[in-house]
Each structure stands twice: as structure tokens, then as C-alpha cells.
Amino acid sequence: MKNKEIAQIFSQIADILEINDENPFRIRAYQNAARIVEGLPEEVEKIEQRGGIGEISGIGAGIADRISELVRTNRLSYYEELKAKTPEGLVRMLDIPDLGPKTVALLKQKLGIENIEQLEKAAREGILRNLPGMGEKTEENILSGIEFLKYHRERILLGKAYPLSQSIIILLNKISSVKRISAAGSLRRMRETIGDIDILATSEEPQQVMKVFTGMPSVTSVLAMGETKSSVYIEENIQIDLRVVAEESFGAALQYFTGSKSHNIKLRELAHKRGLKINEYGVFRISGERIGGREEDDIYKVLALHYIPPELREGLGEIEAAQQGRGLPELITHEKVRGDFHVHSNWSDGANSIPELAAAARRLGYEYLAICDHSKSLGIAGGLSEERLRKQIKEIKALNKSFSNFQILCGTEVDIDSDGELDFSDDLLSELDIVIAAIHTGFKQEGSRITERIISAMENKFVNIIAHPTGRLLGEREGYELDMERLIGEAKRTGTALELNALPQRLDLSDVHCHMAGSAGVLIALGTDAHNAAQLEVMQYGVATARRGWLEEKNVINTLSLSKLLKKLNNGKT
Ligand SMILES: [Zn+2]
Ligand SMILES: [Zn+2]
Structure with a gap:
């Protein structure tokens, strides 16, 4: 856990304590701890490893223990308890600009307000102005703050919205009067991020459907309940709209x-x-x-x-x-995917062993799975030394003897260093079935420089695929400013495939870039970048993004049978 995350948790603890009107000294202690941790020049994880948490100046023994717990277990029981006994809506009110914990505490004590909806109503009705220190202006500020919040409310990743909508659809479908039901909106278009989740159903008893919908255990507040449309929030502020329409x-x-x-x-x-x-x-x-x-x-x-x-x-x-004549693409489907090109095992930073991953892949009906652990310079991610990789190749080859109609491909996610050099020698790369190359450092370089680094990796005859080409992390980090047109041209010239990384926070290449690559005749390789066996299932989001990028079976190398794939890889490049 990074220092910044720890600091955020401590400052949230201070806020919750303040909302609950607890001991001011304790509140101050957490505020201080947040500030100190955020300003540390060294990662707390490192300090913990050398047993130095107790020596951080300004941090008392009690809070030092909490830091250790966070670093070791990634959670903090005290924080969870605190959150459990404080209504979520109260904490969420702190997201309103200029609304501090003291005011939230006051609103709760005097008016019993426990969430943003209640606050908005009270402000509109002019009730807040009677509180000490508040006036008409405060009400206006609060209302415009709520507007701002609604506008900037974070979009939800497809990988979160999709399973959520599916579980609601399954639940509502159990009502006997529900005849047809489907997701709609950007979720049905499988966009990489979603605003609100829209669901559409038919029923002759809409009231009954709305009752079940608004009464779902996960609902944190009901925004509106009507005969044809209801809206609710679930967990962290995710809005779901349900419409019931006539059959016709x-x-x-x-x-x-x-x-x-x-x-x-x-x-x-x-x-x-x-x-x-x-x-x-x-x-x-x-x-x-x-x-x-x-x-x-x-x-x-x-x-x-x-x-x-x-x-x-x-x-x-x-x-x-x-319209007639031109023809739409015959979009790739999930069933056509025969394998995954980007999976990490517990040899590097993955959670599962290679046999466990292979078993999971076979359950998915795959014919192949490429184990591509990190390379040596990526020490933080448990990158493999030359020796370890050679040992892994041996083990995989031995394991493969036990399969028929399935093969684990020996691979690597070889790091492209800041000068465009690869982390392993050609000698070693030549021993592998598949090589994916990726950038993990030097993101701050100029776009043209990063473009050159990737192109120099493409020039290597053993590199089959460039992984997560733009490096973007949705909601966290924009991709590098690559010259995508040039990159696609070079991929075509060198016969290198580009990855569509299926992790919901990456989906990299994006739909638009997939379309560009597909039109230029560059092949796309789907990889989940799974770090555990369950994550192999994010492939569906990769397929959805490929479909949004107009890709057909012929554009995507995962649709090749094992024998065709091996033939292609043996001939070099893709
Ligand atoms: Zn990577
Ligand atoms: Zn990876």
C-alpha cells in the first residue's frame, strides 16, 4: 500500500471521528499522521520491512501499529469498524466542496440529515438557514456544491457495472410478471466507463417490480419511485434506473x-x-x-x-x-477466443501456480495459455532472472506432456527499458514460444521518445506482441502521447501484433485504436494480464472492446487454432 493511500485512510478516519464528535485529540492525531505519512520521502512498505515504523517522528505507538496492519494486510480493522457504525451517506456528504465534518456533524445532530439527498431537500426548503452560522448563502453554496458533485461523479468501469447489472437483471427476472428485461444505455454498448446503469423491463404489474427493485438489499437510497421509472443508488453512489415499458x-x-x-x-x-x-x-x-x-x-x-x-x-x-451494399463487420464473438496471451503466475507477481492457471484455462475451453511473467528489471513485480525463466521453460515443457489438445506457451512480458532496449538477450527470447514486450517505466518521457522505444522493440524479430501499448489506466492515468498512426504503420511493417489488454482498468488498445489497427491490417492479440485464475474471465471486456473497434475474427490472433497459431509463431513474428 502506497503512502498516499495510507494518508487518505487516516484523513478519512479523522473526518469520521469528527462527524461522530469524538475526542479532539484523537482526531488531531490522525490528521497529523495523514500529513506525516504523505510527506515521507520513503515508502512505508520499505520502512516496515526494516522494522522502522515505530521510529517515524511524530507518530505514536498506537498509530504505528495501525500503519503496520495496513501495510501487512492491506486493511485496517479499526477503520472498517468505524465505517460500519457510521452511515455511509454522512461520509459521502464530505465530497461536497467546502462541506467539512463539523458541519456534517451539526446537520446530523440538529436536523437528522444523514445523506446528500436529505441535505439537498433541506437546502431547497430553506431549512438550513436557521442553523447557527448558516444563512441563505450557505444554502446556495451547498446546492451548487451538490450540482458540481453530480456532474463530476466518477464514471464506473465496465468491469464493475456489467456484473452489477447482470446480478440485478437475474434478481428481477425471478419476478413472474417480468416478461422481458435487458440492460440499455452505454452499458449495453459496452463502453469502457458507464455513467448510470439503465435497465429496461416489461411487466403487467410494474408496481410489484418497482417494489422489489427499490427494496434490494444493496440499495443505499431511493432517488425516485414511480410506476414506470424508479432510480436508486447502490453502494458507492452508483445510480441505477429501471424503466418498465409496455410489451408492444x-x-x-x-x-x-x-x-x-x-x-x-x-x-x-x-x-x-x-x-x-x-x-x-x-x-x-x-x-x-x-x-x-x-x-x-x-x-x-x-x-x-x-x-x-x-x-x-x-x-x-x-x-x-x-445500408445495402457496404456491409457491417462480422464482429468477433467470445466463443471464437481460443486462448489468452498474457497471464502472470506465482513465479512473478501472480497469485496462482502454472498448473492452477492451466486448469482454469481448460475449464474455459481454451486450447492455449501463454504464461508471460515479468522480466528481471521489474524487481517490484517479482521479475524473473534469466536462470529462473529457463527453469520455468523446463517446467512448462514437462507439464505440457500431460495435456492433449491444450498447450501452455512459454512466454515473457519483457520490459522495454528507457532507451528501448529489451531486458533479455535474443538468445533467451529465441527459446520462448511467445514474447510480449511492454513499457513499465519512464512514462514521463515525451510521446515521441516512447513511440521510438516501442518501435525499437518491434524491430526485434522475437517480439510478437506489444502489451498495453498506451499505458493508460482508466480514471487514474492518461496514456502516453504516442504517435499511434506511426506505431500502427510500424506494427504492420514489422509484423508485430498489438495487444488489447482486457483488464477493465486498462482496455488498451481502446476501441478507437482497435479500429485504426484493424483497418490498417495490424493483428490484435487479446490478453487478460490476469494475476490470478479468476481474472481470466475479464476476457469478455476485451472482446466487447474489440467489437466496439469493429474487429472481426480475422483481426484477432486468439481465434487461431493451436496448430495454426504454433505454425505462425514458428515462422517468426505474427
Ligand atoms: Zn505489463
Ligand atoms: Zn502483465
Whole structure:
């Protein structure tokens, strides 16, 4: 755990203590600890390793123990207890700009306000101005702070929103009156991040459905409950909207609420030219006569379009392609994926052994799995020395004798150093089945310099794939400013594949870059970058992103059978 994270936890503890009106000395102690830890020149993890936590100046014995617990276990029982006994809504109120824990405590004591919704209501009703130290201006500030918060509320990663929506859909589907149900919105288009989660259902007893929905145990607050639409928050401020629509409108509503906006605007223009009107209720002639809307495909059919998969509905040429003649891409599907090119074992920083990973891959029906542990210079991630890698190759080869129709590929995620040199010699790389090369340091270099580093790795005849090419981490870090066009050209020239890293926080290449690469004839390699066996399942997000990038089976090397893949790898490059 990094110093900054520890500091954040301590300052949150101080805030919670203050909300609960606890001993001011204790509050001060945590505020100080947060400041001291954040300013330390050395990582606390290192200090712990040499047993020096107790010697950090300004930190008392009690807090030193808490730091040790955090570093050793990645959690802090005191913090969890504190959070458990404090309503989550109170803590969340601290996110409102300029609203401190003292005010939150006051609002709770005097008015019983425990969450942002209650606060907003009280501010609108002009109740807050009667509190000591508050006035009309404070109410205005609080309301504009809440607006700001709503606007900047963080988007949720697809990898979080998708399973969440699936579990809600499964729950609601158990209600006997629910006939059809689906996710809509950007989630159905499988965008890398999602604002609100939209769900659409049909039922003859909407009230019953809304009751189950708003009463789900995970609901932290109900924003609205109506006959046709309800909205709730679950856990950390994730908004879920459920609409119940008439059976005859389900297709039209699904199309409408799936979007995107620019896709729908183009569709409405097309409809207008044909003397038709489409909206969330159906397809109509100008006379008002209804001619469709029960099925989503009705909308596309009346406009003489082929059905457009949700992942393509971004208004980026898909409508033109769906008109006769041009043809839409035959998008890659999850079933076509026969293996994973990027997996870490417990030889480096992964959690599972190679046999465990192989067993998990076989359960997924894969024909191959590339073990690509980190290389020697990546000490923090347990990078393998030449010797260890040679030992791993031997073990994998022995293990492979026990399989039929399945093979573990000996690989490495070889580091590209700050000058573009690879971490292992060609001699060693030549002994491997597959080599993926990646940048893990020197992110701050200029884009042109990083582009050159990657290109020099592509020039190596043993490098098959460039992993997570842009290095972005969604919500945390932008990718490097690469010259993507140039990189794609060089990938094509050198016969190097580009990775689509399927980890939800990476999805790198992005959908847009996948489209560029695919159009240029550069092959894409899907890799989960799994650090444990369960993570192999994030492949679905990689596939979704590939689909958003218009990729077909032929663009993605994971669709090759084992024998075809080995042949390709034996011929060098991809
Ligand atoms: Zn990596
Ligand atoms: Zn990796």
C-alpha cells in the first residue's frame, strides 16, 4: 500500500471521528499522521520491512501499529469498524466542496440529515438557514456544491457495472410478471466507463417490480419511485434506473435508451426522409398508424438497415455500413477466443501456480495459455532472472506432456527499458514460444521518445506482441502521447501484433485504436494480464472492446487454432 493511500485512510478516519464528535485529540492525531505519512520521502512498505515504523517522528505507538496492519494486510480493522457504525451517506456528504465534518456533524445532530439527498431537500426548503452560522448563502453554496458533485461523479468501469447489472437483471427476472428485461444505455454498448446503469423491463404489474427493485438489499437510497421509472443508488453512489415499458414498445424503448445520441439522431433523420416517426414507444407513420416497436429490429428493418449490434452504435459510420451494399463487420464473438496471451503466475507477481492457471484455462475451453511473467528489471513485480525463466521453460515443457489438445506457451512480458532496449538477450527470447514486450517505466518521457522505444522493440524479430501499448489506466492515468498512426504503420511493417489488454482498468488498445489497427491490417492479440485464475474471465471486456473497434475474427490472433497459431509463431513474428 502506497503512502498516499495510507494518508487518505487516516484523513478519512479523522473526518469520521469528527462527524461522530469524538475526542479532539484523537482526531488531531490522525490528521497529523495523514500529513506525516504523505510527506515521507520513503515508502512505508520499505520502512516496515526494516522494522522502522515505530521510529517515524511524530507518530505514536498506537498509530504505528495501525500503519503496520495496513501495510501487512492491506486493511485496517479499526477503520472498517468505524465505517460500519457510521452511515455511509454522512461520509459521502464530505465530497461536497467546502462541506467539512463539523458541519456534517451539526446537520446530523440538529436536523437528522444523514445523506446528500436529505441535505439537498433541506437546502431547497430553506431549512438550513436557521442553523447557527448558516444563512441563505450557505444554502446556495451547498446546492451548487451538490450540482458540481453530480456532474463530476466518477464514471464506473465496465468491469464493475456489467456484473452489477447482470446480478440485478437475474434478481428481477425471478419476478413472474417480468416478461422481458435487458440492460440499455452505454452499458449495453459496452463502453469502457458507464455513467448510470439503465435497465429496461416489461411487466403487467410494474408496481410489484418497482417494489422489489427499490427494496434490494444493496440499495443505499431511493432517488425516485414511480410506476414506470424508479432510480436508486447502490453502494458507492452508483445510480441505477429501471424503466418498465409496455410489451408492444419494448423493442423501440430498448433501441431508444441504448443510444448513442448521435446514432439515434441519424436514425430519426432517416426515418423522417421516409415519412416515418420513431420514438421510445414505436415506429409510426405520419398518420399516427403504428407499424412496429415490439422488437428492436423493427426499427432497423423499416429503415432498410441491417441490424446494428449495440457496440457499434456510436454514429461513426455504422448506419452507412448497414445500408445495402457496404456491409457491417462480422464482429468477433467470445466463443471464437481460443486462448489468452498474457497471464502472470506465482513465479512473478501472480497469485496462482502454472498448473492452477492451466486448469482454469481448460475449464474455459481454451486450447492455449501463454504464461508471460515479468522480466528481471521489474524487481517490484517479482521479475524473473534469466536462470529462473529457463527453469520455468523446463517446467512448462514437462507439464505440457500431460495435456492433449491444450498447450501452455512459454512466454515473457519483457520490459522495454528507457532507451528501448529489451531486458533479455535474443538468445533467451529465441527459446520462448511467445514474447510480449511492454513499457513499465519512464512514462514521463515525451510521446515521441516512447513511440521510438516501442518501435525499437518491434524491430526485434522475437517480439510478437506489444502489451498495453498506451499505458493508460482508466480514471487514474492518461496514456502516453504516442504517435499511434506511426506505431500502427510500424506494427504492420514489422509484423508485430498489438495487444488489447482486457483488464477493465486498462482496455488498451481502446476501441478507437482497435479500429485504426484493424483497418490498417495490424493483428490484435487479446490478453487478460490476469494475476490470478479468476481474472481470466475479464476476457469478455476485451472482446466487447474489440467489437466496439469493429474487429472481426480475422483481426484477432486468439481465434487461431493451436496448430495454426504454433505454425505462425514458428515462422517468426505474427
Ligand atoms: Zn505489463
Ligand atoms: Zn502483465
